[in-house]
Amino acid sequence: MKVEAKALKYGDNINTDIIIPGKYLVIMDEEELGRHAMEGIDPVFSGKSRDGIVLVVGDNFGSGSSREQAPIALKNANVKCIVAKSFARIFYRNAINLGLPVLECSDLWSEVIEGDILTVSLEDGLIENGRIRRTFKAQPLPPFILDIIQSGGLLNKLKQSLK
Amino acid sequence: MNIVEKILSKASGEKEVTPGQIVDAKIDYAMINEITGYLVAKYFKDVGAKKVWDKERVTIILDHTIPAPTAQAAEVHRIVRDFARDLDIPGFYDVGRGGVCHQVMVEKGYVKPGEVIVGADSHTVTYGALGAFSTGIGSTEMTSVFITGRLWFKVPKVIRIDVAGEFDRFVGAKDLFLRVAKEIGFSGATYMGLEFTGPTVKNMSVSSRLTLCNMAIEVGAKSGIVEPDEKTVEYVKSRTSDPFTPLNGDSDAEYDRTLNINVDGLPSQIACPGAVDNVKPVSELGDVELDQIYIGSCTNGRIEDLQAAADILRGRQVNPRTRLVVVPASQEIFIDAMNKGLIQTFAEAGAAIATASCGACYGGHLGVLAAGETCLSTTNRNFIGRMGDPKAKVYLGSPTVAAASALTGRITDPNTLR
Numbered sequence: 001m002k003v004e005a006k007a008l009k010y011g012d013n014i015n016t017d018i019i020i021p022g023k024y025l026v027i028m029d030e031e032e033l034g035r036h037a038m039e040g041i042d043p044v045f046s047g048k049s050r051d052g053i054v055l056v057v058g059d060n061f062g063s064g065s066s067r068e069q070a071p072i073a074l075k076n077a078n079v080k081c082i083v084a085k086s087f088a089r090i091f092y093r094n095a096i097n098l099g100l101p102v103l104e105c106s107d108l109w110s111e112v113i114e115g116d117i118l119t120v121s122l123e124d125g126l127i128e129n130g131r132i133r134r135t136f137k138a139q140p141l142p143p144f145i146l147d148i149i150q151s152g153g154l155l156n157k158l159k160q161s162l163k
Numbered sequence: 164m165n166i167v168e169k170i171l172s173k174a175s176g177e178k179e180v181t182p183g184q185i186v187d188a189k190i191d192y193a194m195i196n197e198i199t200g201y202l203v204a205k206y207f208k209d210v211g212a213k214k215v216w217d218k219e220r221v222t223i224i225l226d227h228t229i230p231a232p233t234a235q236a237a238e239v240h241r242i243v244r245d246f247a248r249d250l251d252i253p254g255f256y257d258v259g260r261g262g263v264c265h266q267v268m269v270e271k272g273y274v275k276p277g278e279v280i281v282g283a284d285s286h287t288v289t290y291g292a293l294g295a296f297s298t299g300i301g302s303t304e305m306t307s308v309f310i311t312g313r314l315w316f317k318v319p320k321v322i323r324i325d326v327a328g329e330f331d332r333f334v335g336a337k338d339l340f341l342r343v344a345k346e347i348g349f350s351g352a353t354y355m356g357l358e359f360t361g362p363t364v365k366n367m368s369v370s371s372r373l374t375l376c377n378m379a380i381e382v383g384a385k386s387g388i389v390e391p392d393e394k395t396v397e398y399v400k401s402r403t404s405d406p407f408t409p410l411n412g413d414s415d416a417e418y419d420r421t422l423n424i425n426v427d428g429l430p431s432q433i434a435c436p437g438a439v440d441n442v443k444p445v446s447e448l449g450d451v452e453l454d455q456i457y458i459g460s461c462t463n464g465r466i467e468d469l470q471a472a473a474d475i476l477r478g479r480q481v482n483p484r485t486r487l488v489v490v491p492a493s494q495e496i497f498i499d500a501m502n503k504g505l506i507q508t509f510a511e512a513g514a515a516i517a518t519a520s521c522g523a524c525y526g527g528h529l530g531v532l533a534a535g536e537t538c539l540s541t542t543n544r545n546f547i548g549r550m551g552d553p554k555a556k557v558y559l560g561s562p563t564v565a566a567a568s569a570l571t572g573r574i575t576d577p578n579t580l581r
C-alpha cells in the first residue's frame with residue numbers, strides 16, 4: 001500500500017483539543033468535522049489539505065482525550081497518512097482503527113518543508129522525499145495492524161466477522 | 164510480576180506476561196459517555212450488530228453536555244438514550260441520575276480490584292485507584308469490545324512512584340501529581356503504567372488516590388494504579404455486593420524505574436497555562452489575577468474536595484473582581500454536599516453552583532472562558548483552548564488553592580489567608 005501526497009508540517013505536542021476543539025464534539029457530520037481539523041493551530045488547514053496530504057508532525061501527536069473525532073476530522077480533511085516523531089497512545093490506536101495510516105519516524109521531520117512530495121510505503125515503512133531524493137525509514141507496522149489499515153479500518157473487519 | 168502484569172495475565176489467561184507482549188484480554192466492564200457513545204451507537208448499527216456481549220457489563224453515562232446546552236447536544240443524547248434502551252442496558256445514567264462518568268463508575272460499584280475496565284474517555288485511568296487495570300480507548304475499538312468483550316493490549320512497562328512524607332495542611336494528592344508531572348514531563352510516560360506506592364499513598368483516602376490516578380494520562384500513561392489494601396476493599400464492598408479478587412504485585416516485581424518523592428514541606432503546586440508539567444510552587448507565581456475559579460471535574464469534584472474548599476470559604480465572600488463556579492462530580496456528591504451544608508456555604512459566598520456534569524472542564528458549557536481571560540481550575544488539563552477560547556489561560560491547582568484564590572481574586576496560597 002503506497003501513499004503519495006504533498007506534505008504539511010507542524011511541530012510537537014499537538015493535542016486533541018488542537019486537532020478538534022471540544023465545542024465541535026457534538027457535530028455528527030464527518031465532513032463538517034473535517035472542515036474544523038487542526039483549527040486550534042491553523043484555521044485554514046482544511047483548505048490546504050483539500051487535495052490530500054501527508055501530515056508530518058513532531059513528538060507526542062494526539063495527546064489528551066480519547067475523542068475519535070480527532071482522527072475522523074483529519075481523515076475527512078483528506079489527510080492520507082500521518083508521520084510523527086511519536087504519537088500519544090490512544091490517538092495512535094484510534095487512527096489505525098479508522099484505517100488512517102500512522103508511522104513513527106524521528107529523522108524525517110527536519111528534512112521536510114511544506115509542499116514536498118512524499119511517497120510512503122506502508123509495508124516496509126519507507127518514506128521518500130522526492131525534492132531531496134532521500135529515503136527515510138520508519139518503524140514498519142506489525143502485520144495485524146497493517147491488516148486493519150488495509151481492510152479500511154476495524155469496523156470493516158468486524159463486519160466481515162459478523163457475517 | 165507487578166500488579167499491572169498480574170491483572171493482564173489473569174485477564175488473558177497467560178501464565179506470565181512481560182512488557183512489550185501483546186495479549187488478548189477479557190474485559191470486565193466497558194463504559195461510554197455521550198460524546199464517544201453516539202459514535203459507538205452509529206458504528207454498532209453500521210456493522211450490523213444486534214446485542215452487546217453482556218449487557219450487565221456495559222455502562223452508558225451522559226456527562227459532558229448535561230443538561231443539553233444546544234439542540235445538537237440534545238440530538239446526541241437522544242441517539243445514545245435510544246441505543247441504551249434498544250440494548251436494554253441497566254447501567255444507563257441519564258441527565259440528573261449520574262454525573263461525571265468516572266465518578267459514577269467508581270461510586271456505583273462498577274470498579275473492582277483485579278479487573279480490567281475500558282472506557283471511551285481518556286480519564287478512565289482513574290479506576291486504577293481501586294487496584295483495577297483501566298484505560299481509555301476510542302469509539303471504534305469500543306464498538307468491538309461491546310460486541311466481543313475482548314481487547315488486545317501491549318503489556319506496558321511500569322514506572323514506580325514511591326512517595327514518602329506527610330502533607331502539610333492544605334496540600335494533597337493534586338499537588339503531589341503536579342510535582343510528579345514536573346519530574347516525568349507531559350509525555351514522559353507514554354505507553355507506560357504508573358504505580359503509586361509508599362507510606363504516603365497508603366495513608367491517602369480513596370478519594371485522594373482517585374485524584375492521583377486520574378491524572379496519569381496527563382503524562383501520557385496508559386494506566387495509573389495503586390495496589391489494593393483494606394481501604395480499597397472496604398470502599399468497594401460498600402459500593403457493590405459482587406465478589407472480587409484483589410491482585411497485588413510480587414515482592415520481586417520488575418519496574419522500568421522508580422521515582423522517589425518526599426512530600427514533607429511540599430508547598431501547593433500550580434501547573435501554568437499550556438502544559439501540565441509547567442509546574443511551580445504557588446509562592447513563585449507572582450501576582451496572577453483571575454477572572455474565574457472552577458472547582459469540579461473527575462479530578463477534584465468529590466466531597467473531600469468540596470469540603471476542603473468550603474472550609475476556607477465559609478462565612479466569607481468571593482472577591483468581587485472574580486467569579487467562582489462549583490460543579491460537584493456526581494449527583495450523589497451533590498446530595499452529600501447539600502446534606503453537609505456545603506452547597507449553602509458556596510451559594511452564600513457568591514459562587515455559581517451547577518448540576519453534576521463535566522461542565523466547563525473541556526470547554527463545553529457552564530463556565531466557558533472568553534479570549535484573554537484567566538482561570539484557576541481544579542481540573543486536569545490546561546491545554547490551549549481547553550476551557551474555551553484559545554486565548555484564555557488556565558492554571559491548574561488544588562481545591563484549597565482554588566478556594567483561597569476565589570477570596571482574593573488572584574492565585575493565592577491558602578496559608579497566607581488571614
Ligand code: SF4
Nearest residue numbers: 263460461521524525
Ligand atoms: S470532568 Fe473533565 S476530564 Fe473528567 S471526564 Fe469530564 S471532561 Fe473529561
